[in-house]
Amino acid sequence: MNVYLPIANLSVNGLVIVALGALTGILSGMFGVGGGFLTTPLMIFYGIPPTVAAASAASQVTGASVSGVLAHSKRGGVDYQMGGVMVAGGLIGTLLGAGIFRLLQDLGQIDVVINILYVLLLGGIGGVMARESWQAVQAQRSGVPLPARKRRHHPMVASLPLRWRFYRSGLYISPLAPLLLGVFTGILTMLMGIGGGFVLVPAMLYILGMSAGVVVGTSLFQILFVTMATTMMHAVTTRAVDVVLALLLLVGSVSGAQVGAQLAQKIPAERLRFVLAALVLLIALRMALGLGWRPDEIYTVAPL
Amino acid sequence: MLQSQAGGRGRTLTRTFLALLALMLLTGARDPILVPEISQHEVQVRQGFRGADLLLFGAILTPEGSRAGQDYDIVVVLKGPTRSIVLREKQRIAGIWVNATSAEFRSAPTFFAVASSKPIGKIVDDKTAAIYELGLPWLQLSPIGSYDPQQQARFSAGLVDLMRRDGLYKEDGGGVSVSEQVLYQARIALPSNVQTGTYTAETFAITHGRVVASAISRVQVQKQGFERLVELFALNEGFLYGLVAVAISIAMGFLAGRLFALI
Numbered sequence: 221m222n223v224y225l226p227i228a229n230l231s232v233n234g235l236v237i238v239a240l241g242a243l244t245g246i247l248s249g250m251f252g253v254g255g256g257f258l259t260t261p262l263m264i265f266y267g268i269p270p271t272v273a274a275a276s277a278a279s280q281v282t283g284a285s286v287s288g289v290l291a292h293s294k295r296g297g298v299d300y301q302m303g304g305v306m307v308a309g310g311l312i313g314t315l316l317g318a319g320i321f322r323l324l325q326d327l328g329q330i331d332v333v334i335n336i337l338y339v340l341l342l343g344g345i346g347g348v349m350a351r352e353s354w355q356a357v358q359a360q361r362s363g364v365p366l367p368a369r370k371r372r373h374h375p376m377v378a379s380l381p382l383r384w385r386f387y388r389s390g391l392y393i394s395p396l397a398p399l400l401l402g403v404f405t406g407i408l409t410m411l412m413g414i415g416g417g418f419v420l421v422p423a424m425l426y427i428l429g430m431s432a433g434v435v436v437g438t439s440l441f442q443i444l445f446v447t448m449a450t451t452m453m454h455a456v457t458t459r460a461v462d463v464v465l466a467l468l469l470l471v472g473s474v475s476g477a478q479v480g481a482q483l484a485q486k487i488p489a490e491r492l493r494f495v496l497a498a499l500v501l502l503i504a505l506r507m508a509l510g511l512g513w514r515p516d517e518i519y520t521v522a523p524l
Numbered sequence: 525m526l527q528s529q530a531g532g533r534g535r536t537l538t539r540t541f542l543a544l545l546a547l548m549l550l551t552g553a554r555d556p557i558l559v560p561e562i563s564q565h566e567v568q569v570r571q572g573f574r575g576a577d578l579l580l581f582g583a584i585l586t587p588e589g590s591r592a593g594q595d596y597d598i599v600v601v602l603k604g605p606t607r608s609i610v611l612r613e614k615q616r617i618a619g620i621w622v623n624a625t626s627a628e629f630r631s632a633p634t635f636f637a638v639a640s641s642k643p644i645g646k647i648v649d650d651k652t653a654a655i656y657e658l659g660l661p662w663l664q665l666s667p668i669g670s671y672d673p674q675q676q677a678r679f680s681a682g683l684v685d686l687m688r689r690d691g692l693y694k695e696d697g698g699g700v701s702v703s704e705q706v707l708y709q710a711r712i713a714l715p716s717n718v719q720t721g722t723y724t725a726e727t728f729a730i731t732h733g734r735v736v737a738s739a740i741s742r743v744q745v746q747k748q749g750f751e752r753l754v755e756l757f758a759l760n761e762g763f764l765y766g767l768v769a770v771a772i773s774i775a776m777g778f779l780a781g782r783l784f785a786l787i
Contacts, residue, residue, distance in 0.1 A: 222572055222573075222574050223571070223572075224569065224570065224571055224572060224573045224716065224751060226747065226750075226751040226752075226754040226755050226758075227754065227755065227758055229717055229718075229719065230716050230717035231572075231573055231574050231575070231716030231717075279769050279770065279772070279773040280773065282770065282773040282774060282777065283773035283774070283776045283777035283780075284777060285777070286773075286774055286776075286777025286778050286781065287777050287778065287780060287781030287784075290778075290781055291781070328610065328612050328623045328626055329622065329623055331623070332614075332620075332621070332622045332623060336620075448770045448773075448774075451766055451769050451770050451773070452763070452766040452767070452770065453766075454766070455758070455762045455763065455765050455766025455769060456762040456763055456766060457762075459758050459759060459762055461758065461765070461766065461769050463754060463758075463765075463768070463769050463772065464754070466769055466772070466773065467772065467776075470772070470773055470776040470777075471776070474776050474777050474779070474780035474781075475780055475784075477777075477780070478780060478781070478784035510621070511620050511621055512619055512620060512621070514621070515614050515621045517614075517686060518613060518614050518682060519611055519612065519613055519614075519679075519682035519683060519685070519686050520611070520612050520614075520623070520686075521609050521610070521611055521612075521632075521683065521686065522609065522610045522612065523607060523608070523609060523610075524607075524608035524609055524610050524628055
């Protein structure tokens with residue numbers, strides 16, 4: 221099925237894009253991550269211009285997180301107060317991100333920086349996730365349960381001034397911590413076209429120390445609004461959002477998200493996390509090869 | 525649409541002129557004229573566009589309009605709209621490949637295809653090829669600023685290689701067939717990732733290493749219908765366009781959630 225993308229200026233096989241969307245949708249349904257970290261690089265490998273890929277991937281993450289937020293809010297899994305603070309941070313982050321995007325574009329280093337960010341983030345988080353899930357699987361096999369992790373926030377968070385009570389998260393911390401976290405993921409979303417779920421979820425668990433029941437719902441809530449802002453920002457600044465491409469991705473991802481959510485209930489969580497970790501590490505490795513061994517292209521063209 | 529000109533282009537020394545005159549008188553040959561035509565003068569880029577196959581054909585005639593009756597080599601150059609670009613080159617610095625150097629070009633064509641009846645090197649010498657831009661090595665990219673020739677050559681080669689692998693630059697040394705010394709035809713494929721704009725097709729008739737006739741015709745490549753609307757909307761009404769994109773994604777996510785809840 222041949223589809224012409226009016227903004228990307230090329231014709232693609234629509235089914236491939238839908239399948240790509242479905243793959244990331246399944247991931248997002250299973251793990252509660254947006255899956256943007258997978259879509260953007262795969263679209264670039266497929267030949268879609270990087271800016272268009274990053275700008276259009278954000279709207280796909282929006283679609284995939286809508287139903288997730290609805291489902292979680294129905295069972296009280298969203299801390300709106302915490303989410304609101306992080307959305308505010310996220311909006312600041314997208315603005316900063318847009319500025320950084322422009323600056324790096326002018327310096328001609330945008331692709332290099334995006335690659336480095338991918339390797340560092342995916343490599344780091346994938347590594348941590350792989351280790352944890354491996355330990356969990358081993359513990360299950362040997363029958364010796366892992367010592368329960370004590371839920372508490374990072375000492376640096378405790379030292380911030382001005383404390384608020386976040387009842388649903390079970391926290392009494394400064395709102396500056398989630399605000400800064402929001403800013404950080406906002407920048408990432410703008411630069412890399414990812415929702416930032418795979419950064420947010422561990423950060424909310426291990427840095428803020430939020431109670432596990434509201435982590436995924438609140439992270440989806442933040443991602444929903446930040447990706448919406450990112451789409452708007454790209455539409456106004458880079459003008460690289462391709463609605464046809466986004467629509468194809470959405471068709472795949474929204475249905476994939478539903479399938480993924482059902483799959484998640486059937487497969488043991490530790491193994492699932494191990495598979496995700498392996499996937500994340502694989503992409504990080506692919507990107508690292510481009511940085512350290514040999515890039516795909518020595519020359520790149522940009523309009524003047 | 526059609527323009528024909530005699531070869532020579534001035535600057536001919538009297539002696540060579542006399543020699544040529546003598547040659548013409550001896551052989552009875554005169555500069556021919558070319559009558560070019562293209563299978564379609566408008567390429568519409570719309571849903572389902574997979575690229576287009578252009579047939580560039582025409583006749584080689586004497587000025588009186590009869591058959592030229594002599595073997596000419598034909599070169600057809602199809603050139604897309606030009607744009608100003610920055611070309612960046614990655615180099616390995618401290619173990620990481622980063623964009624280290626760059627060059628700016630004022631007139632890099634977005635599409636450039638050369639088809640000829642014989643490989644260019646066998647038809648004309650390098651100087652003539654460079655003057656008429658016959659072939660990828662002779663692209664006039666108009667670099668901005670001053671570079672040393674060696675670096676400039678490296679960058680040009682890099683650009684040509686990149687564009688060639690994207691299917692946007694090509695050279696076919698046997699792409700033109702001439703039948704009965706009068707009709708020529710070449711087939712040039714436009715891939716789906718072409719830029720829109722005016723494409724010029726220039727045909728050259730060459731004999732004894734000299735360009736004796738040339739003619740230009742044009743092709744309009746433009747987006748039509750929905751594709752054109754989307755592009756204009758995105759360019760002119762960025763904010764509204766963004767709102768529409770956001771609305772679509774929310775509606776899709778919501779709809780899918782509802783639909784699957786029914787199952």
